[in-house]
Amino acid sequence: MVDYSVKGQVALLEVNNPPVNALSTAVRTGLRDGIAKASKDPKVKAIIICGKGQTFPAGADIREFGQPPRAPWLIEVGDSIEASLKPVVAAIHGTCLGGGLEVSLFCHYRIAVKSARVGFPEVNLGLLPGAAGTQRLPRLVGLPVALDMITSGRHVTALDAKKYGILDELVAGDLINAAIKYAMSVVGKPLMERRLRYKQVPGADKAREVCEAAMAQVKRKYKGYEAPVECVRAVRASVDLPYADGIRMESELFKQLNASGQARAQQYAFFAERTVSRWSMPNGSYRTAKALPVKTTAVLGAGTMGTGIAVCLLSAGLPVILLEQNEKLLQNGLRTIKALMEGSVKLGKVPMEVAQKATTLLKPTLNYEDLKDVDLVIEAVFENLKLKREVFGKLDKICKPSALLCSNTSTLDIDLAATSRPDKVAGMHFFAPAYHMRLLENIYGTKTSFMVEEGANPYEIDQIMEDLGMPMGPFKVRDLSGIDIGWRITQEVAKSLGTTITKETKYLGGERYCGIGDDLYEKGRHGRKTGLGFYKYEKKGGKISTPDPDALDIIEAYRQRRGIVKCKISSQEVIERQMYSSINEGFKILEEGICTRPEDIDISWLYGFTFPKYLGGPMFYASRIGLQKVYERICYYHENFPLKQRDCKDLRRRGSSTSGVYTMYPALGVVINSYCDMTTDGGGWTWVFWEVAVDAATRCCWRSPPFFYGYVEVYGYVEVCRLCRGNDNLHLLLSNGESEMRFDMEDFNNNTRYLQYTTFTVGNETSRYLATLSGPSGNVGT
């Protein structure tokens, strides 16, 4: 895992753990042993740490976070690197991330090729840099840059890293040769000043203001997420505490976060995102499919979606022919594309040179003939079946036979686009804003205005969902995507069902129909584009939304017309009705075979609707709540409201299982049958977190009283976490009828509130144990 060699007077420690050289136990051991060996070898004057293959270590091995921790700890390895009496140089290429960057910060020098990137993405996994990163980076670059990098998780280019002082030198040509030369040039120089632990954080006198501002910013920007908040706390400790105490605090916070449900959810999302790219269909899979080359593209329609799609393609460096039906619409579209490109450059999302090149790659036209040689056409005209069929007819005649003809339709059946090449016709549904959202897909939505019809205020609903971590509430999203688009879609749906929508329509296709959108549409309130929708905007196409009493009047008039008595809807109900209907729909999608795995649905939500990652996605969220509860609440809403929730047999079967053991799809984990319930004692809550895993990567978290008695299904290990105060000795007894295992938990003799966890290895077979957790109660409590 770490290849050791000596080149002249320099020892080379090459991490060799493809694909990303993650710092697994074996790699950590290899690094520790390599440093020891090089230190003892009198021939060796300097040491280089680098990565074999495509990258410097891109971090700790994320899969190990779900397993019992194993020595050597990364921080111990780092300490041995820093203590080396021979200079250690990190030679960086590829992505030097997380634990990889921490290793490099223990080295005395860091050099990199220009294409390298560095960063601390732990926050995206619900964690903080836990191997001294929060204490060492601020000492090197100061608080503002450290806080920004650690709380955002962004990757920094080598050029910027050099500017910040993270890198000592950028090198061209062969990295290893350059590193050997560099290492020999620093032999004999004093190492003390290169050891970051002894440095003071620059600008420490401003620490309070800077950290308070950062805290306020992360609470605003990452609502509901725990990790960014703890990142700021840990970084602040680099100024407030001596190095060793700062490390202790970082470690406690790391463990606390790692034991949290949010870290579980975010790590699940990381692997789910990679799992969904391994698609498979009856006629092939990612292993057998060969990508068609796409060198030229065309977009039909220069409205909101068409321009967004064009920006997306241009940003990827693809030439785009933009087609509209008249000069005025075309010019409007070109202006929008220019403004979007400029905005993306300002936000740092698109490099200036890409935006400049885009102007040469964009060709406007009114003529279908110009599309004859393109490889890919994406149609984004109005959501009108007749119009779309006409467009596809023309494209079929004009475009070369190998061209892919795609539709950005969100609702229409792609098979209705009659062409002579059905194998080259596909739905390509972008999510708005198309140049920003990473998902390209079709997915069921929820009928979000139900609740407004009954009495909820759209602004309150948006606020509740935004507080949960959604970047925009459902009504802001409707304004963004266009109320007119929603109107057109429902008109088309009605037509395809052979009916028409009137002021009296209450059901459409067997589902409850809400006409508030129609009333807004008729009053010209089409959303952001007209400056008025559910909200009022500062201008047409503006982004700053304010609640609008006129919109509330329209909604109230609608209720009166329908004789609906306004009622109060609680926040809990808003969340349940939004989330549980999506969960139900998710199960339906699985049942119908539209998707094969819950990860497909979760990733669609994470990237299509920017669902908060700390909840993992609706399906993961359901597994955390318990399918029985979700199912019961869906039944309750189904019975108590005229909601036509489509009943999902799969969820019913899983949710109403009488065994009390809720098995779900394996990836979501959790098999537990226990009598866990939170109880209170005189001193307040005592928290004991039981984690029982189906497999190491997918644990779920359960809370139980300190005196736990019940059966657990165990595979691999049990992990008990608790927040406690005072001395106590708890022990856990596991018995499966044949053998018994007793585990004594460590003594706690610290009066502070902290989280401790202990892991017990109980074998590799799935078996049923009677588990008893007992001990003195007097001094347990929070």
Ligand SMILES: CCCCCCCCCCCCC/C=C/C(=O)SCCNC(=O)CCNC(=O)[C@H](O)C(C)(C)COP(=O)(O)OP(=O)(O)OC[C@H]1O[C@@H](n2cnc3c(N)ncnc32)[C@H](O)[C@@H]1OP(=O)(O)O
């Ligand atoms: C007494 C008890 C004491 C306990 C001590 C307590 C304290 C403990 C302290 C612990 C301290 C640890 C501190 C360190 C933390 C970290 O480092 S967290 C990890 C940080 N790094 C990341 O988050 C990087 C994640 N990876 C990526 O962003 C990308 O993979 C990439 C590196 C940018 C490469 O991208 P790309 O080329 O597109 O490839 P991918 O498809 O994404 O990945 C390829 C395969 O590699 C797998 N993978 C990637 N990264 C990791 C990883 N870090 N660990 C494990 N596996 C990884 C990825 O899943 C892909 O595999 P497949 O899914 O099989 O395709």
